[in-house]
Amino acid sequence: xxxxxxxxxxxxxxxxxxxxxxxxxxxxxxxxxxxxxxxxxxxxxxxxxxxxxxxxxxxxxxxxxxxxxxxxxxxxxxxxxxxxxxxxxxxxxxxxxxxxxxxxxxxxxxxxx
Amino acid sequence: xxxxxxxxxxxxxxxxxxxxxxxxxxxxxxxxxxxxxxxxxxxxxxxxxxxxxxxxxxxxxxxxxxxxxxxxxxxxxxxxxxxxxxxxxxxxxxxxxxxxxxxxxxxx
Numbered sequence: 698x699x700x701x702x703x704x705x706x707x708x709x710x711x712x713x714x715x716x717x718x719x720x721x722x723x724x725x726x727x728x729x730x731x732x733x734x735x736x737x738x739x740x741x742x743x744x745x746x747x748x749x750x751x752x753x754x755x756x757x758x759x760x761x762x763x764x765x766x767x768x769x770x771x772x773x774x775x776x777x778x779x780x781x782x783x784x785x786x787x788x789x790x791x792x793x794x795x796x797x798x799x800x801x802x803x804x805x806x807x808x809x810x
Numbered sequence: 811x812x813x814x815x816x817x818x819x820x821x822x823x824x825x826x827x828x829x830x831x832x833x834x835x836x837x838x839x840x841x842x843x844x845x846x847x848x849x850x851x852x853x854x855x856x857x858x859x860x861x862x863x864x865x866x867x868x869x870x871x872x873x874x875x876x877x878x879x880x881x882x883x884x885x886x887x888x889x890x891x892x893x894x895x896x897x898x899x900x901x902x903x904x905x906x907x908x909x910x911x912x913x914x915x916x917x918x
Contacts, residue, residue, distance in 0.1 A: 728904055730904075730906075732906075732908075734851075737910075738910060738911075739814075739896055739898075739908030739909055739910050739911055740896070740898070740906075740908045741908070742905055742906065742907075745904065745905065747904060755905065756811075785851055787851075787853065789906075791904060793904075796840035796841045796860070796900055796904070797841065797904070798841070798843060798855065798858040799843065799898075799904075799906060800855060801845075801852070801853040801855075803850070803851070803852050804851045804852070806851070
């Protein structure tokens with residue numbers, strides 16, 4: 698089955714701890730994205746990567762970091778510098794870095810206690 | 811950056827009713843997508859429609875790029891249609907900008 702997987706589904710962390718969210722895709726897509734969703738709002742772009750070993754900041758990159766060492770993987774680290782990390786995080790991918798349809802994973806709900 | 815406005819913000823229907831959701835945007839776009847977010851948070855692709863009209867079963871969508879709006883039509887609504895509907899626009903660099911969504915509730 699081709700698709701995008703995110704793990705874990707739910708994540709609880711203490712304030713001040715870094716946490717890494719996993720995103721894997723087997724669609725052979727070049728581009729991958731991370732979005733954040735707060736309750737009652739739309740999604741906002743955190744980081745995106747159009748090709749392996751390259752990534753760009755989105756609209757709300759402060760307090761987050763990413764890596765893209767493999768085509769199929771794009772992990773997101775939420776650092777202690779992120780002031781309000783509790784949110785729903787969604788990963789997406791698209792075939793190329795140009796205009797094209799994006800597909801989303803099931804998301805990770807992060808709660809910082 | 812591009813502004814995306816969705817209306818109405820909330821919509822309550824009886825099962826079997828038809829509805830139209832609207833997405834207005836402030837700039838030209840390379841890509842426009844409609845999504846349905848189910849109660850578990852999963853975003854389901856409905857349409858990839860930068861221009862023109864597409865239909866998929868009870869749903870159809872029309873984008874008039876020159877007038878900067880898109881419409882999503884839902885006919886004969888079912889309770890499983892409930893959830894949040896988002897439009898999202900790509901202007902450059904493959905970045906999607908999302909609207910605030912329309913919360914649809916379909917009552918039996």
